[in-house]
Amino acid sequence: MSPLDLILPVAGIALIVLLVWLTGGRRSASIADTDAVRRHLALDHPDFEPGDLRLAVDKRSALVVDRGERRTAVLFALGDRITIRLLAPGDLAGVTARDGDLTLTLADLGARRIALRLGDAEAARAWAARLDRLLIRDAETPGGRSAAVLAS
């Protein structure tokens, strides 16, 4: 193996990333309105019937509870795409409400932390309380430490 075998891929990566950046590759998805939230859900989770819904003020995330209050969906921007996670009890390692921002810490290596700018301290606290039932409890936490203590 020659040094060129390593230098070429690394230089190629740098060149590609530079070209993507120069051609406007740094984009961020947004959710236009509450109807757009419902459209995203209908596409990915057609059996999910949206009930209460809160769109973040920066339009980069949203929280939705289904009509039966059984499931909660969180939508969030990842680059120029919108990603959806359906949360079930035990899926949250922590919920923090602070100054109108809501931060969800998921027990999931694939989507660890989701920040929602709700822009309303009271609404953030109310949603944090509502999501409390999704937190990992002592018995479910291998280390025995309650994840609920992360909520404030």
Next chain:
Amino acid sequence: MTLPDPVALAVPLFIALVLAEVAIARYRGSASYELRDTAASLLMGLGNFAQGLATAALLYLVTAWVWQFRLFDIGYPWWAFPAIFVAEDLCYYWFHRLSHERRIWWAAHVNHHSSQHYNLSTALRQTWTGNLALTWVVWLPLALIGFPPALIAFEKGISLVYQFWIHTEQVSRLPRWFEAVFNTPSHHRVHHAINPRYLDRNYAGILIIWDKLFGTFVPEDDAEACRYGIVKNLGTFNPLRIAFHEWAGIIHDVRAAANWRERLGYVFGPPGWKPDGSGTTSEAIRAAWRARISAAGQETT
């Protein structure tokens, strides 16, 4: 006989084609490249290259060991090349299908599907853990039959290089005869799609005939655009999380399992499997889709 390494030879071509696709996508206004997504895919490719270097000798030794017990002395006559082309592609089909149908191999393969984009950089979003998950055992029968290990490695490289160019939305359809026999961008877009109609279909490497033979072929429907990614899309561009998130999921589920049936199900069952049958496996998603379509009085094919 000394055979070249097709992948090493193709690296400059990979780079040139990605650069060309970025420019073409920009020109056509079909901007399919996102900066961090592309960087993550390329870093996954680099990591795959590194793990390949680290494990190549071991894999070669294992293959050579099996080859000692070969049934035939095939060597390198002219007909060995078309024969290995077909035989390796059949092995690839089953490796790929099992990588979608069994969670332990899905954990190694999921990263390749984890981008919500579909472009040539996605082709390079390759596994870091496939060799650790022993996915290479699928090719060992080729050595047992008598194909030389170097010929098997060469053909695996050819297959990987072929599959690079089909990761694009810039090519719509190719001539009908080609679409009928070979894996194409259209067939492979279906494979990367999460629409229930398309989910876990078209596992082919080079020849699409295997999917037609084993009942896993679905053509791309112009009326239903492909939506790319995985059923539970990732919320990260971090290559370490991309590479290991499903392994972490397996460990989490196995630790929480109540008995050995559940533990085995979480490891060797289909992705999304749950002991109570409520899991969102591909088949469950497809069944729910069929039920919705049926209720709406539409056709599912």
